[in-house]
Amino acid sequence: MGYLSLAIICSAAIALIFKYTENTLTNRYVITSANYFFASVTSLVMIMYQRLLSGVNREGAFIDEVSILSGNESNLFSPYASVIWGILVGSIAGLFFFLSFVYYQKSVKDNGVGISGTIAKLGILIPMIFSILIWREYPTAVQWIGILISLVAIVVVNLSKRSIKTLDFKPALLLLFLFGGMAEFFNKIYQQYALNEYKDIFLFAVFFVAFIISVTYILHIKGKATYKDILIGFAVGIPNLFSSYFLIMSLGTVKTSVAFPMYSAGSIVLINLGGLLIYKEKIAAKNQLAIAMTIIALILINT
Numbered sequence: 001m002g003y004l005s006l007a008i009i010c011s012a013a014i015a016l017i018f019k020y021t022e023n024t025l026t027n028r029y030v031i032t033s034a035n036y037f038f039a040s041v042t043s044l045v046m047i048m049y050q051r052l053l054s055g056v057n058r059e060g061a062f063i064d065e066v067s068i069l070s071g072n073e074s075n076l077f078s079p080y081a082s083v084i085w086g087i088l089v090g091s092i093a094g095l096f097f098f099l100s101f102v103y104y105q106k107s108v109k110d111n112g113v114g115i116s117g118t119i120a121k122l123g124i125l126i127p128m129i130f131s132i133l134i135w136r137e138y139p140t141a142v143q144w145i146g147i148l149i150s151l152v153a154i155v156v157v158n159l160s161k162r163s164i165k166t167l168d169f170k171p172a173l174l175l176l177f178l179f180g181g182m183a184e185f186f187n188k189i190y191q192q193y194a195l196n197e198y199k200d201i202f203l204f205a206v207f208f209v210a211f212i213i214s215v216t217y218i219l220h221i222k223g224k225a226t227y228k229d230i231l232i233g234f235a236v237g238i239p240n241l242f243s244s245y246f247l248i249m250s251l252g253t254v255k256t257s258v259a260f261p262m263y264s265a266g267s268i269v270l271i272n273l274g275g276l277l278i279y280k281e282k283i284a285a286k287n288q289l290a291i292a293m294t295i296i297a298l299i300l301i302n303t
Contacts, residue, residue: 034233
């Protein structure tokens with residue numbers, strides 16, 4: 001659970017940094033682009049520092065290894081195939097990372113932050129369900145109870161009477177759920193088949209592709225950038241990179257059906273505690289209930 005705990009801390013740090021921008025005049029699209037740029041550069045430096053590509057030799061055709069793995073899920077790609085897999089899967093994931101951000105912004109504007117936050121968090125159901133169906137990662141009975149409690153905690157902390165009254169099925173909400181869930185699922189797709197030693201190549205592909213798409217979008221809408229936006233983006237880039245980094249590491253030791261609900265619920269707990277300690281915000285009664293439920297869920301899932 002050590003890697004999962006670090007992933008949760010990094011995830012919460014992203015939200016707390018973004019919270020700083022709520023009452024300031026900033027361009028969130030520029031911040032996002034700067035974040036993707038810094039994360040991709042950092043992952044590239046890590047690749048070069050570790051010399052990940054040195055000594056990687058092609059032992060056979062990539063498609064042949066894919067065919068072998070499709071019949072035997074216990075095997076892993078060779079170093080060469082892991083690099084190719086990381087680039088391919090990471091590039092697709094980068095698109096989903098950007099799309100989930102765009103539709104989160106659109107959904108907040110159209111439907112409000114409460115229901116949008118709930119749908120975004122519930123996107124973890126996608127990697128959970130796929131992992132159970134495809135890789136048969138079944139939790140124990142006690143862990144199922146903990147998972148259900150953590151999911152209820154996510155709903156409790158995000159929903160309000162107002163958001164429930166305005167709940168309806170709008171395209172932006174559905175796309176937010178799908179894109180956000182798929183972005184998280186690609187972390188699992190990479191980890192399931194590739195060697196973890198080459199995860200930095202996967203992360204570089206994710207953030208570099210997201211950066212290219214984000215910059216293209218900014219140029220299209222002719223957005224203006226300030227030094228403040230860029231600096232905030234750099235600050236977000238560090239935890240953004242390592243939240244995915246540690247999440248991938250945790251998936252090697254913790255079942256996906258367990259890791260994702262705890263990743264989401266644990267982030268909510270830290271965000272609320274961070275808001276209390278850093279921004280002097282009071283924790284609402286429903287959030288206190290969600291924190292208590294998450295602690296109970298953590299105990300059950302670790303039994």
